[in-house]
Amino acid sequence: MSIATGLINVTVATLWTDAQSPRLIDEESVRNPVQIEAWLERLSPEERKALLDEKRIQSQILYGEIVYILEETGDWAHVVIPNQFSKKNKLGYPGWVPLVHITKIERDDEEEFTDHQIVIVTDKITTLYGENKTGIIPLSYNTVLPLLSEQEDLLEVHTPHGNAFIQKEAATAFDSVDEIPKKNGEGIINEASRFQGLLYLWGGMSAYGYDCSGFSYNIFKASGYLIPRDAKEQAEKGFRVEKEEVLPGDLLFFSYEEGKGALHHVGIYYGDGQMIHSPTPGEKIVIQTIEGTFYEKEWCETRRYWNE
Known part of the structure; x- marks a missing residue:
């Protein structure tokens, strides 16, 4: 299979599940230039939640980031994002992006953007x-x-x-x-705290909105650590930490059925029994006490990626 290389040429490109995933209300997110603020302001809480419930979005990609183009169909490209590690494809996180969001480059020119x-x-x-x-x-x-x-x-x-x-x-x-200097746990918490009050966005990977694992991915990337994109895979890497040894900057993972079911959420331990996280559609990034909430029973795994 011949794989072409491209660069994202908009502020943030949304990685859709397929070319039919965008709705009429999503038009501003698929044009060039992307009108990301206008798109998000137009979405009602129900329309935001439907991005998750209807599995329309996979992830997002920032300006200048490299993508590999697996195929083209009409005005769309099936791509993978090599910097977003995923078991879904060994080459990177897969999904669909409008062709107008991609500037193709020669594979030999890729070094200009990596080395x-x-x-x-x-x-x-x-x-x-x-x-x-x-x-x-x-x-x-x-x-x-x-x-x-x-x-x-x-x-x-x-x-x-x-x-x-x-x-x-x-x-x-x-x-x-x-x-990029590798921050310790306190440095990670300081970085994460800058985004308190930012409204959740399913699949979000930019300062216009993050989902739970997009938030942890980006905070750790800015702190010098490239971790997997999704929470389930983030929970499989790093170093396992016992609950009684948790420190600020550790990643906390949560599963249904009081920690025995499917993993569904990730937060960053803040200290003093609190975590900072991007909870769910309709809510904002918040520092939250764990004790006395359903998160206390669902806390199933703790991982540390940072070091002193």
Whole structure:
């Protein structure tokens, strides 16, 4: 099978279950440019919940991220995301993306986006600027782009739109992804706390909204750890920790049937018997006491990815 390579060219592309998954109400999420804020503001609580209940969305992909194109059907591409590890496909997380959200590149050019100094967006939302300092598109927290040069107050980056600029105060430069400093548990909690009050989004992987495992994935990615995308697989990696030894920054996992059934949720231990998590459609990222809630009985696994 011939596999093409592409880059996401919108602020955040939604990875749909199939080409028929988007509804009329989702039009702003499948056009280019994506109108992510307008789309989410338009969705009623019931329409947001249906993204989960009807299994319409799989994940999301940030601007400049590499995808491998397995096939094309009409205006859609079946892709995998190599940076989102999944048992669903050994090449990466699979799903469908509108072709207009992808800029194809030659496989040989992939090194320009992988073997390079990088810039990672640390603000929740910032702007990508063109040569004339006019805004091109918004960029989400955790967007990673190759660094070309540093100027007085700007970082020049290589993008699907060509050479462009990010305000230096909105991002941090590193020699490579591997050089992102690995935070300890307290550092992970501090990073997670920035997103208190953000409304849950099923499949969400940007600062416009996270689901439970998307939240843990992104907080750990920003903290120097690349972990699996989904909660079930996150619970199988890292180091197992006994409940009485849990520390801030550990991942807590929850299963139905008082911890004996299917795993359904992940949160980050905050300390003092609390966790920070993105609970469910209609709710916001919150720091919550575990004792006395159904989470206390459903807590089934604890994993540690961080180290001092």
